[in-house]
Amino acid sequence: xxxxxxxxxxxxxxxxxxxxxxxxxxxxxxxxxxxxxxxxxxxxxxxxxxxxxxxxxxxxxxxxxxxxxxxxxxxxxxxxxxxxxxxxxxxxxxxxxxxxxxxxxxxxxxxxxxxxxxxxxxxxxxxxxxxxxxxxxxxxxxxxxxxxxxxxxxxxxxxxxxxxxxxxxxxxxxxxxxxxxxxxxxxxxxxxxxxxxxxxxxxxxxxxxxxxxxxxxxxxxxxxxxxxxxxxxxxxxxxxxxxxxxxxxxxxxxxxxxxxxxxxxxxxxxxxxxxxxxxxxxxxxxxxxxxxxxxxxxxxxxxxxxxxxxxxxxxxxxxxxxxxxxxxxxxxxxxxxxxxxxxxxxxxxxxxxxxxxxxxxxxxxxxxxxxxxxxxxxxxxxxxxxxxxxxxxxxxxxxxxxxxxxxxxxxxxxxxxxxxxxxxxxxxxxxxxxxxxxxxxxxxxxxxxxxxxxxxxxxxxxxxxxxxxxxxxxxxxxxxxxxxxxxxxxxxxxxxxxxxxxxxxxxxxxxxxxxxxxxxxxxxxxxxxxxxxxxxxxxxxxxxxxxxxxxxxxxxxxxxxxxxxxxxxxxxxxxxxxxxxxxxxxxxxxxxxxxxxxxxxxxxxxxxxxxxxxxxxxxxxxxxxxxxxxxxxxxxxxxxxxxxxxxxxxxxxxxxxxxxxxxxxxxxxxxxxxxxxxxxxxxxxxxxxx
Ligand SMILES: NC(=O)c1ccc[n+]([C@@H]2O[C@H](COP(=O)([O-])OP(=O)(O)OC[C@H]3O[C@@H](n4cnc5c(N)ncnc54)[C@H](O)[C@@H]3O)[C@@H](O)[C@H]2O)c1
Numbered sequence: 229x230x231x232x233x234x235x236x237x238x239x240x241x242x243x244x245x246x247x248x249x250x251x252x253x254x255x256x257x258x259x260x261x262x263x264x265x266x267x268x269x270x271x272x273x274x275x276x277x278x279x280x281x282x283x284x285x286x287x288x289x290x291x292x293x294x295x296x297x298x299x300x301x302x303x304x305x306x307x308x309x310x311x312x313x314x315x316x317x318x319x320x321x322x323x324x325x326x327x328x329x330x331x332x333x334x335x336x337x338x339x340x341x342x343x344x345x346x347x348x349x350x351x352x353x354x355x356x357x358x359x360x361x362x363x364x365x366x367x368x369x370x371x372x373x374x375x376x377x378x379x380x381x382x383x384x385x386x387x388x389x390x391x392x393x394x395x396x397x398x399x400x401x402x403x404x405x406x407x408x409x410x411x412x413x414x415x416x417x418x419x420x421x422x423x424x425x426x427x428x429x430x431x432x433x434x435x436x437x438x439x440x441x442x443x444x445x446x447x448x449x450x451x452x453x454x455x456x457x458x459x460x461x462x463x464x465x466x467x468x469x470x471x472x473x474x475x476x477x478x479x480x481x482x483x484x485x486x487x488x489x490x491x492x493x494x495x496x497x498x499x500x501x502x503x504x505x506x507x508x509x510x511x512x513x514x515x516x517x518x519x520x521x522x523x524x525x526x527x528x529x530x531x532x533x534x535x536x537x538x539x540x541x542x543x544x545x546x547x548x549x550x551x552x553x554x555x556x557x558x559x560x561x562x563x564x565x566x567x568x569x570x571x572x573x574x575x576x577x578x579x580x581x582x583x584x585x586x587x588x589x590x591x592x593x594x595x596x597x598x599x600x601x602x603x604x605x606x607x608x609x610x611x612x613x614x615x616x617x618x619x620x621x622x623x624x625x626x627x628x629x630x631x632x633x634x635x636x637x638x639x640x641x642x643x644x645x646x647x648x649x650x651x652x653x654x655x656x657x658x659x660x661x662x663x664x665x666x667x668x669x670x671x672x673x674x675x676x677x678x679x680x681x682x683x684x685x686x687x688x689x690x691x692x693x694x695x696x697x698x699x700x701x702x703x704x705x706x707x708x709x710x711x712x713x714x715x716x717x718x719x720x721x722x723x724x725x726x727x728x729x730x731x732x733x734x735x736x737x738x739x740x741x742x743x744x745x746x747x748x749x750x751x752x753x754x755x756x757x758x759x760x761x762x763x764x765x766x767x768x769x770x771x772x773x774x775x776x777x778x779x780x781x782x783x784x785x786x787x788x789x790x791x792x793x794x795x796x797x798x799x800x801x802x803x804x805x806x807x808x809x810x811x812x813x814x815x816x817x818x819x820x821x822x823x824x825x826x827x828x829x830x831x832x833x834x835x836x837x838x839x840x841x842x843x844x845x846x847x848x849x850x851x852x853x854x855x856x857x858x859x860x861x862x863x864x865x866x867x868x869x870x871x872x873x874x875x876x877x878x879x880x881x882x883x884x885x886x887x888x889x890x891x892x893x894x895x896x897x898x899x900x901x902x903x904x905x906x907x908x909x910x911x912x913x914x915x916x917x918x
Contacts (some may be wrong), residue, residue, distance in 0.1 A: 229879050241864045245568045250277025250310070251521075252495040256504070257286045258295050266437060267306055268521065273535050276485055278307035279462060279493040281314060281358065284339045285326045288317035296343065304350035310462070310493070311357040312398065313340050313384070314365065321639070327367040329376040330823045337384040344391045345692060352390050355854055356381045357398030361407045364507050365398075374531030378414035385419030399424035399462040402433055402471040405445045412453050423450065424462035427892035430479055430695065431467040431515050438484035447488065458490050464494035464721060465768060467515035472625065473530040474550055474593060475918075478622070480531055481547035484540070500522040501725075526650075527886050542599070549602060554614040562632040562679075566590040566667065567641030568599035568613070571763040571770065572683065573606060575800045576807055581609045590629050591641060592619040597764035620663025636811045639739075642732070645768035646687070646859060649728035661738070668742045679749040679814040682737040682805060684821065686756045686864050689716060690723025696769035697862045706861045715796065715828050715865035718821055725859035736821065743819030751810045751817045753803075755872050756825025756828050760800030760886065761893035772785055772797060772887070775849065779841045784850040791835040793905070796826035796865040798890070799881035809875045817874060825866030830883045844891045 233693040251270055257265050270278065280303060286292050303309050305673060313336075319330035320335060340354065358379055371377055385395040397417075400407055403425045411417055425446055429436040433890040436442070439461075446459055466479035481491055499520035501505055506516035517524075521532040534542040563580050567573040568589030580587050593599060605613060614627035620641055641662045643649060650657035664682070671677040706712045724733040742748040757772065765773025767786065778785045806824055810817055832840070842848040871877055881889075895902040 233549065245688050247486070247489055248277060249484060250279060250308075250491065250493045251275050251277075251497055251794075252279045252493045253466075253497045253803045254281045255299065256781070257289065258291065259307075260298070263302060263497075265526075266397055266730065267302075269497060269532075269775050271306070273521075273532070274539070276304060276308055276825055277491070277493065279310040279312060279355070281422075282311040282343060283315040283318070283326075284313065284336065284400045285315040285317045286694065287339065287343075288319065297346075300343070300347040301350070304347065309351045310353050310355055311343070312358050313343070314358040314398065325367065327363070327365055329367070329371050330380065333376055333380040334383055336380045337387045340384040340389045341391060343395055344388060344873070346882075348391060348393060349506075351393075353394045353422065354600075355396040355398055355424060356384050356388070359401040360398050360400045362406055365401075370877050373415075374410055374414060378411060378416040381648065382414075382416045382419055382599065383561070384558060389419060391398060394421040396422040396462065397457075397523050399426035400446075401426035401451045401463070403427060403442045403446060405449045408449045409445060412449070417453065417455060417457070420457055423457050423459050424757075425459060426463040427461060427483065428463075428465055429469070429482070430475060431465065432518070439482060443486055443488060459488065460491040461486060462488055462491075462493050463495045465519045467518045468529060469514045469518040470625070470872040471592065471619040471621045472617075473619075474546065476529065477531045477534065477543060478544045478550050481544055491743075494521075495519055496521070496647050498526075501906070506758075527656040529595070534599065534705055545603070546593070546599060549606075549615045550617050552611055552615070554611055559633070560586045561635035562586050562588050562614075564588050564630060564632075564637040565641045566637070568638075569593060569601045569605075569615075570595050570600075570640060570644075572758060572800060572803060573638075573640045574601040574762045574802050575760065576640070577613055578608065579613055579804045579808065581605070585635075587613040588616055588632065589613050589627065589881060590616045590618050590620075590626070592617060594619075595644075595764075600764075601762055620666060621658050623670070626666055630670055630748060634674075635679045636678050637667070637671065638682055638811075639664065639682045640806060642683075642735075645766075646726045646728040646857070647768040649726060649731065650858065653727035653731075656727050656859070657734075659733040664735035665738055668738060668748070671748060672742065672746050677746075677748045678810055679751070679753045679818075680739065680742075681753065681814075682735065682739045684739075684752050684754045685729070685732050685910075686823070686825070686861075686866065687726065687729040687859065688722050688724060688733040688736055688754060689720045689864075691859055692716070692864065693859050695863075699790075699792055702835040703790060704792050705794075706863060713828060714869065715825075715867035716823060716847070717867035718823055718870060720867075729859060740819060740821060749814045749818040750820035751814060751819075753806070753810070753824045754821055754866075755798075755803070756823075756864060757795045757797045758800050758825075760804050760890055763800070763890065771795075771834070772832075773890060775834075775837055776841055776845075776891050777898070778895055778897050779845045779847070779849040782899060784852055787834055787851055787853050788855065789834075789860060789862075790853070791838070791851070792833050792862075793860060794831050794833045794863045794865065796831045797829065797883070797886070798824065798830065798879060799886035802826075802879035802881055805870065805880070806875075806877050809853060809877050813875050817913065822871040822874075823866040823868055824871060825868060826883070827868045828865055828881060830879065830886075831865055832883070840887055841891075869873050 258697045286785045315326040318324035320330045397420045464483040466476040569591040618625045618629045643656045697704040724730045739750045743750045759772035763773040892902045
């Protein structure tokens with residue numbers, strides 16, 4: 229079966245036998261569009277339980293009743309809703325704040341009763357208040373012993389029950405048995421059907437002792453008072469402020485495994501807008517802004533991606549990889565591959581493991597499809613490679629991942645698309661430039677820094693605007709004969725184009741300078757287009773695979789420019805040979821950059837690739853043309869003679885064989901029959917190793 233075959237989109241909301249999983253989302257006042265967007269995204273996850281805030285403060289604003297009148301029916305027609313009633317209208321508080329006790333404690337019950345009478349038919353439970361022991365939500369310093377709180381919530385709870393609702397106690401945060409004990413003493417718990425707790429281990433909960441122990445402490449208080457109220461986790465979450473999206477996956481799975489808990493609501497769907505003030509203040513605590521399943525720009529985080537793709541099984545698989553520790557054979561130094569779950573990284577790790585090396589993969593799985601690559605490596609090699617789910621931007625996590633005796637570091641991880649760098653140049657810089665510097669600093673701190681081989685790009689040479697190219701049939705050619713025969717060599721001055729060019733160029737220069745300034749054994753590869761199996765090409769990166777996939781999927785291909793732009797292309801197996809050679813011969817190569825690619829004998833224009841695809845696939849891909857993209861070179865062919873002369877490296881794959889191999893792999897990925905016999909043979913051979 230194709231590796232990527234989508235699962236049927238039934239309700240694959242993660243649920244084990246004992247726990248139902250929903251989502252918490254707070255909707256800002258009158259955010260109509262945001263609500264519609266959230267509904268759609270939650271439906272894609274198959275989520276049916278939603279917890280949301282019903283703000284008394286908002287209801288008291290002009291337009292408040294109209295907003296609720298729209299919001300509640302809209303949500304209840306799609307979800308099993310748990311409304312959480314909270315926030316004092318500042319005009320009614322002891323002081324003008326949403327967390328201050330109201331002057332008239334009974335008014336809260338009026339508000340709750342009113343909402344139940346209006347909309348209560350479509351929900352079963354009401355949650356009364358949010359985080360009563362979090363001063364930001366309820367200012368308990370104005371209410372020592374929760375006396376006012378118990379009176380206010382007790383009245384609202386009793387009324388809610390009279391109106392046929394079951395009452396959830398606003399989640400304790402932090403989970404604190406002392407507060408629950410006090411609420412029993414105040415008599416409030418007589419009106420409570422479910423006890424809510426909140427937990428944010430790794431984000432806000434210091435002194436966390438694990439879900440089982442935390443829940444047990446609450447259960448002990450309930451048992452002591454003879455209460456059979458079940459415990460729900462009404463809010464659990466993890467902020468990815470440190471860019472640690474895999475850790476969010478782990479935190480999620482941990483919460484779903486909390487023993488004795490019937491229901492869990494995960495906080496939240498979307499990161500907070502950076503321009504808005506959080507409850508704690510404007511960026512007072514950066515964690516506030518990054519608890520979503522999707523980022524503020526709407527792009528999905530790792531947890532959302534896995535959940536959408538494969539439900540709880542896929543999420544649990546990701547967590548399982550992170551929890552596992554591989555015992556590395558006695559004293560064998562490790563090879564670190566950053567970006568080891570990417571296209572080139574997977575091919576390199578496969579070779580290293582086949583050669584009997586011990587490998588650590590450092591990758592944050594930012595690349596969609598990286599999980600598939602990891603699964604493939606495990607199917608071929610068992611759990612022989614250690615996976616460290618680390619983002620280059622987190623120097624502390626990176627340091628922990630490198631706490632081994634290291635034989636070599638291949639630094640492949642990065643933001644890889646020019647287009648993405650144009651949309652978000654800061655993240656691109658942070659990952660490629662700063663992330664590389666983080667790695668260099670960690671290596672510099674070691675008594676004997678290991679060799680580091682870095683995959684830079686031909687983009688550091690810019691658009692080559694001073695060179696003359698002429699259009700010849702379907703391709704551009706350099707007017708200069710030498711250039712035509714040999715390609716671009718390393719004497720070409722750097723000319724950084726596009727934010728991606730700048731960030732990779734900065735990293736390229738730091739890597740070389742750490743050889744110069746600190747004596748680190750580093751080598752830079754300035755690479756042209758690499759192609760081959762495990763390349764999940766998109767329009768933004770990996771054009772050879774992208775073109776083939778488009779043909780297989782019968783999607784039209786957009787060509788930016790006239791399609792005559794020429795690249796040399798190198799089969800990934802040949803690049804892996806070069807990477808291994810660079811490590812072996814690092815002493816003679818250290819401190820140098822090398823142009824690596826297919827060279828003049830392995831070149832293609834976009835139009836020529838389309839023709840080859842037509843021959844392979846039996847049908848011509850449909851093309852449309854758009855304007856040139858920023859920094860796109862008319863022609864780039866690497867002069868690889870220097871590396872070849874120094875190491876004896878020669879590419880082994882012909883263009884024909886390499887393209888056919890990639891085509892066969894992509895056909896297999898899509899679950900379609902490769903048209904050509906040799907390609908089909910390759911697919912069968914791959915199948916045999918699964
Ligand atoms: N493929 C090419 O044609 C080509 C050409 C020139 C240079 N390169 C360079 O080679 C390297 C590998 O390229 P690829 O084609 O395999 O790309 P890829 O996207 O398949 O792999 C990159 C890997 O890095 C990981 N990653 C991304 N951001 C990260 C972060 N912040 N922390 C940790 N891991 C992170 C991704 O999850 C992915 O697995 C890149 O540095 C790229 O710039 C590639």
